Amino acid sequence: MTPANGTHGPCLVYTSFVNGLMNSFPILPSGALGTKVSQLALGAYPIDVHITPDGKFVYTNILPTLALSSVLISYSLGAGCVLTPLSDLVTNHVYLSLAFINANSLIGVDINTGTIDTYSLAANGDISLLNSVPGQLSSAGSIEPISMATLRMSNGQQDVFTGQITDGAPHVQGGQEMGATGAINFLRGSPASDLRGQNGIAVFGDNNHSLLIQGEYGSNSLGVYTITSGPGHPGSITLLQHTLLATGGGHVPVGFAIMDNTLFVAAGLGGDVETCLITSSGVSGCVTAAVLTDHSLIEGGIALL
Numbered sequence: 001m002t003p004a005n006g007t008h009g010p011c012l013v014y015t016s017f018v019n020g021l022m023n024s025f026p027i028l029p030s031g032a033l034g035t036k037v038s039q040l041a042l043g044a045y046p047i048d049v050h051i052t053p054d055g056k057f058v059y060t061n062i063l064p065t066l067a068l069s070s071v072l073i074s075y076s077l078g079a080g081c082v083l084t085p086l087s088d089l090v091t092n093h094v095y096l097s098l099a100f101i102n103a104n105s106l107i108g109v110d111i112n113t114g115t116i117d118t119y120s121l122a123a124n125g126d127i128s129l130l131n132s133v134p135g136q137l138s139s140a141g142s143i144e145p146i147s148m149a150t151l152r153m154s155n156g157q158q159d160v161f162t163g164q165i166t167d168g169a170p171h172v173q174g175g176q177e178m179g180a181t182g183a184i185n186f187l188r189g190s191p192a193s194d195l196r197g198q199n200g201i202a203v204f205g206d207n208n209h210s211l212l213i214q215g216e217y218g219s220n221s222l223g224v225y226t227i228t229s230g231p232g233h234p235g236s237i238t239l240l241q242h243t244l245l246a247t248g249g250g251h252v253p254v255g256f257a258i259m260d261n262t263l264f265v266a267a268g269l270g271g272d273v274e275t276c277l278i279t280s281s282g283v284s285g286c287v288t289a290a291v292l293t294d295h296s297l298i299e300g301g302i303a304l305l
Contacts, residue, residue, distance in 0.1 A: 001027070002055040002077070011081035013058050015046035022046060022060060026081045038083040044071065048098045050106070051077065057125060058083060059106060061095050070095045070108070074125035086125030093117055093132075099148035101158055101177050109135060109148055109162045116160065116175075118182030131182025136173040136191045137164055150177075151205030151212060153229035160184065161212055163203040169193050170200025172214050172225060176234035187227070188236040194223030196242040204256035206263070209280045212237065213263070215253035220245050222253065222265070222276075224283050243283045247272050264289075 001012050010027035020042045026034035044062040051058050058075040070093055074086040093115070095108035106119045106127070114135040120128050147163040151174075161174040171191040175184035194200070198218025205212055205227075214223040222243040229235035245253060245265065255266030263278040271292030277285045 002051040005055040008055065008077060008079055008081050011051075011055070011077060013049060013051060013077070013081075013083070015042075015049050015060060017045050017047060020044055020046065020062075022049070022058075022075075022083065024077070024081045024083050037081050040075075040083060040085070042073070047096055050098055050100055052100065052103050052121075054103060057086075057121070059098070059121070059127075061098055061108070063094070069093065072098075072106070072119065072127050074121070074127060076125065087127060089119075089127040089129075091117075091129070097147040099150045099160065101150060101160070101179055105130070105177075105179055105182075107148060107150075107160055107177070116162065116184055118177070133182070133184045135162065136186060137162065137171055147202045149203040149205040149212065151210070151227055152207055153210065153227070153235065155229050157229040157235060159187065159205070159227060159229070159235065161203050161205065163200045163214055165201055166199060167218070169195045169197055170214060170216060170223070172200060172203060172212065172223070172237070174212065174227070174237050176229075185234040187234050190237050192225055192237045192239055194221075194239055194242050197221055197223045201252070202254045202256070204258075206258055206278060208258070209278060211240070211278070211280070211282070213256060213283065215256070215265070217252035217254070220247065220253070222283055222286075241282045243276070243286065246274055246286045246288050 012025045015022050022040045024038040044064040046062045049060045062071045073088040075083045093110040098108045115132045117132045118130045120130045149161045151159045158177045160177045164170045171193045173191040175186040197216035200214040200216050202215035210227045212225040224240045226238045226240045253265050257264045263276040265274045273290045274286050275289040276283045
């Protein structure tokens with residue numbers, strides 16, 4: 001979702017992985033969705049979508065064959081929330097998650113090679129690879145870096161993080177992103193791990209409290225990490241705590257959003273949405289806030305507007 005700008009009002013853009021579609025809607029003053037204004041057939045499997053901070057451009061990642069490569073596509077978001085295709089880039093990488101570094105840079109982690117790749121975004125929507133940096137996590141077998149999150153520290157340092165698919169305790173890697181070159185200086189203590197967790201598929205950066213949250217769906221828990229920064233060095237990452245969610249196992253915490261001191265956690269299965277207290281001391285008191293009416297399918301994420 002994106003708020004109003006000088007061109008359009010508030011908009012919702014979402015993709016349908018199964019049907020290969022990208023759709024856009026205006027958001028009415030009541031909070032309800034208006035009539036759908038765009039439905040674009042992508043001819044492949046869209047797996048992630050992001051809107052630039054200024055609300056002008058939309059970027060998505062599609063997987064034409066599910067495994068061989070990602071195609072990055074840009075769109076303009078115009079009056080009435082109408083989507084117009086601009087540019088596409090066929091890569092030799094495979095991404096399941098993307099994140100913005102800033103309005104001019106997009107980053108992803110290749111699940112085949114483990115590289116962390118930064119792309120430059122031009123004013124006309126063109127996309128080009130800026131740098132590809134070897135990651136710290138193995139991409140062999142079932143141990144794969146998968147999700148991306150960013151965290152902007154108080155000194156302006158921009159950190160990037162990836163989660164991990166693994167049958168055991170997950171690692172999280174993080175580093176300071178150098179926006180001009182796409183180079184990454186890894187944090188002290190990276191990669192870090194929550195030995196009580198299992199399978200850390202999703203990560204989320206909390207800028208307000210300098211915390212990194214990892215969703216551990218094998219143990220239905222959260223790994224909470226403290227992130228520091230400082231002049232002249234890239235900072236550090238340290239495990240702060242292991243936090244259990246309220247529901248039983250198997251609900252797959254994959255989506256996160258934050259409002260003030262409330263962390264919202266969306267489960268990929270079962271339709272469970274939990275709220276937790278989040279402060280600089282950590283995450284606690286997780287309770288079920290809602291259960292989706294239709295929870296027969298997979299939930300992909302959560303957003304607040």
